[in-house]
Amino acid sequence: MDIPKTQRRYCPFCRKHTMHTLRRISVGKKRRKMAQGERRVDRKKKGFGSFPKSNPKGRAKPTRKLDLRYKCKECKKEHTIGQGFRIKKFELKKRL
Ligand SMILES: [Zn+2]
Secondary structure, three states: OEEEOEEEEEEOOOOEEEEEEEEEOOOOOOOOOOOHHHHHHHHHHHOOOOOOOOOOOOOOOOOEEOOEEEEEOOOOOEEOOOOOOEEOOOEEEOOO
């Protein structure tokens, strides 16, 4: 899927439609290994009990959720729209 890199969108900060530039956040990079939540999950995974299990191998999802950020050109603030969607191929185009 191709999406134009600049779009005219509603900015919740300016409360009007302005030009936005799109930015894709790459996922699955560095996790904060020593963050409190991460340590808690690690500890839970070690011992008995059930819930926080690691995902079964070989059954990974073929796609990842897309994390798009919209940056308003007027106030230079970033916001998201929706929760992202699963997509296999994605490209930001200068002009469609
Ligand atoms: Zn704005």
